[in-house]
Amino acid sequence: MSRVWNFSAGPAALPESVLRRAAEEMLDWQGKGLSVMEMSHRSPEYTDIFEKTRSDFRKLLNVPETHDVLFMQGGAVGMNAIVPMNLMNGFEQAAFVNTGAWSKKTAKEFSKYGLSRVVLDNANSVADSAVSCYVPECAPLLDRVNGQQMAYLHYCDNETISGVEFNGQVEAIASQLDCPVVADMSSNILSKTLEVSKYGVIYGGAQKNVGPAGVTIVIVDKALLNRALPICPSAFTFGTVAENGSMYNTPPTYSIYIAGLVFEWLIEQGxxxxxxxxxxxxxxxxxxxxxxxxxxxxxxxxxxxxxxxxxxxxxxxxxxxxxxxxxxxxxxxxxxxxxxxxxxxxxxxxxxxxxxxxxxxxxxxxxxxxxx
Amino acid sequence: MSRVWNFSAGPAALPESVLRRAAEEMLDWQGKGLSVMEMSHRSPEYTDIFEKTRSDFRKLLNVPETHDVLFMQGGAVGMNAIVPMNLMNGFEQAAFVNTGAWSKKTAKEFSKYGLSRVVLDNANSVADSAVSCYVPECAPLLDRVNGQQMAYLHYCDNETISGVEFNGQVEAIASQLDCPVVADMSSNILSKTLEVSKYGVIYGGAQKNVGPAGVTIVIVDKALLNRALPICPSAFTFGTVAENGSMYNTPPTYSIYIAGLVFEWLIEQGxxxxxxxxxxxxxxxxxxxxxxxxxxxxxxxxxxxxxxxxxxxxxxxxxxxxxxxxxxxxxxxxxxxxxxxxxxxxxxxxxxxxxxxxxxxxxxxxxxxxxx
CATH class of the missing domain: 3.90.1150.10 (Aspartate Aminotransferase, domain 1)
Structure with missing residues (x-):
């Protein structure tokens, strides 16, 4: 067997040692005589796997006690609806930064649940070859967001398609904003240190830096767990998912196990x-x-x-x-x-x-x- | 290694030959030098896997051309909201058969989107030890549902918790009903032949008879693809998922691959x-x-x-x-x-x-x- 160098944008390459261990444990996890794929999510064995995975993730990003870590489904595209359904109760609008295809899609989906205000924009910077793709200056956000009763400010920390990445610009002003910051970090989560306390919600589909497609990791400020719209499905309600330790419905157990192996690997690397x-x-x-x-x-x-x-x-x-x-x-x-x-x-x-x-x-x- | 006999209600046992093949292919799928978990969902290799999986499933249940097969996320608990969000446009109520914990949960979640009418009930038959758990007589459904402008009639074909299973009672009267039938078949799909054309929607979480947790299979009558509420998330809108061949958002690629191996195994068995x-x-x-x-x-x-x-x-x-x-x-x-x-x-x-x-x-x- 000869492994290739796989530059896929996602689902993406996984550490070879993780795949090797998954293959070894496929029929018989740690002498228990069954695959992780076959374990009840309520079994003591799977509970151990799940809790270690969540706790390793918390350690890796130094997630404070003020924030919950949830394992959900639907990916970042699902989150484009799940976030507003969870945060718009009592609000009419939210603020969006447009830096490319993904943030644009987020603002568009949001319009099902409220008025979407694009407060910073580099739209069409790709199409206009004279202008490079870029992250707009973020200081004006304070004026454009504060006092406007925004439910939250959303931005995409790394635009996977155009290759534009923030470098802490929003985090730096987050504590001066009068609404929570929601960050889509699907394609760069776990690639840099974060001050998690500055964010209301951080989310990411797993299939880039975390594990297999089919699991979404959500970090959410516990103070935001009670702002769901009545039409928010229970399975996608942050508060319900948090109360039930991400087991309100059967989670994508095997994908979470692989994510756990990736976290172990990452901890070993440093x-x-x-x-x-x-x-x-x-x-x-x-x-x-x-x-x-x-x-x-x-x-x-x-x-x-x-x-x-x-x-x-x-x-x-x-x-x-x-x-x-x-x-x-x-x-x-x-x-x-x-x-x-x-x-x-x-x-x-x-x-x-x-x-x-x-x-x-x-x-x-x-x-x-x-x-x- | 000694494999156990695993009687888990789900996630549940998988065929050993499927797990063996998954282990063998984990690092190198068919000489391509990468794992299925690492493949872009848009790659030709994964497209082949996906299309064969869907087509094998259609063959297994003899799904007619009138119906689409979708691979979604969120499981049956997610579907309790996803179904009404997709079918309630222009309707105010839907009809529910209560035969146990799962159908009860479905009717409860529905109340976020409309008026839930329980038209048949064996509630509390478990608690009352004098009465066995049972499937109520279904003929009265015709009188109770027809003429009431129900969006649909929902029932759970197999109650996983209490062990109560229908034996074609609803299918037998489906063509006399004036609304589509929606069946939760999470725990008995692929265990019996069905006349799929009789159903508006059949769905099932994968983690019992299909594959790993994290994928939901949905069979939907194409005539029902345009009844979604405006607040239905795009990622969970049947019409959008169907138009995009279940690739509107990144699907749970590896879980679908395992489901495909299970379908191949099932076809081999007969x-x-x-x-x-x-x-x-x-x-x-x-x-x-x-x-x-x-x-x-x-x-x-x-x-x-x-x-x-x-x-x-x-x-x-x-x-x-x-x-x-x-x-x-x-x-x-x-x-x-x-x-x-x-x-x-x-x-x-x-x-x-x-x-x-x-x-x-x-x-x-x-x-x-x-x-x-």
């Missing part, structure tokens, strides 16, 4: 601090290669470039197909860019080792030499 | 016809043992007994703990009854071989001999 420095090193190597080349180009403003998703184009688009097929021959796969952006995208989440990025960079240099 | 005759044989053996004993008793009326979940009590409750511990010594696990019913419950879904039920029956006879 936790989120390790992930953060590793992410920096990988991103620098890849962006450095792009910037020093004449063939490759990244449209994102330097200081706002995602450490997780690296989009780049080839100066000559007719080379795209050859780039992809030659990369695949070398075991570098899933590099095709999102259809709305074109070109290439290399997603380099926690589970992508530096070695994989080195292999990609080496290939990119060789390809450039041979084609130009 | 399909749903095989499952039906196997279920009958296993249930007869177990109920026969219970009925011919003086120690064991099943509270469910004979003709309404579930072929999937077999609840039974011991005449002397003080023996319960010893029964469970001695069973566990013999590798017979997860036999403790639901807390609301007490006693024991043996869940014998498709993946439980006849051999496992024979082992249980043998133990039960030995235990009775040694204790009475």
């Amino acid at each position: 936790g989120v601090q390790w992930a953060q420095s590793q992410a920096q090193e990988k991103a620098s190597l890849l962006y450095g290669t792009i910037d020093s080349s004449t063939l490759y180009n990244c449209p994102v403003r330097t200081e706002d470039r995602s450490r997780m998703n690296v989009p780049f184009t080839l100066a000559d688009e007719s080379l795209n197909a050859r780039f992809l097929s030659r990369a695949a021959e070398q075991g570098l796969v899933q590099l095709k860019g999102h259809k709305s952006v074109g070109g290439m995208r290399a997603s380099i989440y926690n589970a992508m080792p530096l070695e994989g990025v080195k292999a990609l960079v080496e290939f990119m240099c060789e390809f450039e030499k041979s084609e130009t | 399909g749903v016809q095989w499952a039906q005759s196997q279920a009958q044989e296993k249930a007869s053996l177990l109920y026969g043992t219970i009925d011919s004993s003086t120690l064991y008793n099943c509270p469910v009326r004979t003709e309404d007994r579930s072929r999937m979940n077999v609840p039974f009590t011991l005449a002397d409750e003080s023996l319960n703990a010893r029964f469970l511990s001695r069973a566990a010594e013999q590798g017979l696990v997860q036999l403790k009854g639901h807390k609301s019913v007490g006693g024991m419950r043996a869940s014998i879904y498709n993946a439980m071989p006849l051999e496992g039920v024979k082992a249980l029956v043998e133990f039960m006879c030995e235990f009775e001999k040694s204790e009475t």
Whole structure:
């Protein structure tokens, strides 16, 4: 067997040691004679797995006692409705920062539940080739949000498609805002340290940095557990899920177990601090290669470039197909860019080792030499 | 390694050959160098897996072209809200049959979206020891439902907790009803043949007869795809999910892959016809043992007994703990009854071989001999 370097944006590569352990334990978890997939979610064995998983996650992000950690379903797209259904009781509007496809989708879905106010926007920065993708200046948020009786301010901390990432700008002003901050961190959670207490809600679909698709991790300020609309389904009501320890309905037990193995692996590596420095090193190597080349180009403003998703184009688009097929021959796969952006995208989440990025960079240099 | 006989009500036992194949393919699916868990849901490899899974499911239940098959999230508890959010536009009430804990929960959740009319009831039949659990006579449904402008009639085809199962009573009158029938088949789907065209919606959480927890299978009449309430989340809107081939949001990819392996296994065994005759044989053996004993008793009326979940009590409750511990010594696990019913419950879904039920029956006879 030869494993490839998998640059998929999600579902994405997982640590090989996690997969190896999952394979070993598949038929017989720790001598119990059954798979984790076959365990009742109420069994003592599964309860242990679940509680360790949740507690490891709390440790990794240093989640304070003021906040609950929930394991839910529906992914970030589901959360676009689940968040307003949980937070809009007594409110009529919420504020949105638009930095790309995902935050735009969030604001659009919100309009089913209230008036969506886009208070910061870099819309169309991708389409307009003269302007790089970027994170807008966040200071004006204070004026535009405070005093407006917003239910919350939502932003997407890392735009997976366009490769635009915040670097603490909202966290830095959160305590001056008069409403809670809700952050979609689907594609960069666990890749950097956070001051969780600054957020009302942080959520993420698992399939990038956490584990298999099908589980959503939600960190929620306990003070926000009683703001659900009457039409919010019980299974998706933060308060109900919290009261029942994420077991109000049967959780996606196996996906949570895999997430738990990923958390154990991450703790062994050195936790989120390790992930953060590793992410920096990988991103620098890849962006450095792009910037020093004449063939490759990244449209994102330097200081706002995602450490997780690296989009780049080839100066000559007719080379795209050859780039992809030659990369695949070398075991570098899933590099095709999102259809709305074109070109290439290399997603380099926690589970992508530096070695994989080195292999990609080496290939990119060789390809450039041979084609130009 | 020694595998146990796992009688869990769900998440439940899976076919050993499925787990074995999942373990083998965990690090390298069919020579592609990556796990199914790591595949983009848009990749050609995963598209093949997904389409085969859906098509095998359609074949197994002979789903007609009039109906879509959707892979969703949130389980049956989620569906208690998702169904009304999808079907209540233009309606004020729906009809419910109450045969136990699950159908009761469905009617309760419904009240967030409309007026819930319980049109048939065997409520409290468990609590009242003089009356066995049973399926009420269904003919009166015609009078109670027709002409009332019901959005739909909901029933739970198999009550997992009390072990009460329908035997085609609703299907038989469905075409005489003036509203669609919605059936929760979480715990007996794929265990018997169905005339799918008779139903508006059939749904089931996967974790009993289908695969791992975290995927919900929904069969929906295409004629019902345009009845969603405006507040229905896009990710949970049947029409949106159908239009996007269950890929509007990232589906629980790995759970669907395992479900696909289960479908392949079931087809190899002989399909749903095989499952039906196997279920009958296993249930007869177990109920026969219970009925011919003086120690064991099943509270469910004979003709309404579930072929999937077999609840039974011991005449002397003080023996319960010893029964469970001695069973566990013999590798017979997860036999403790639901807390609301007490006693024991043996869940014998498709993946439980006849051999496992024979082992249980043998133990039960030995235990009775040694204790009475």
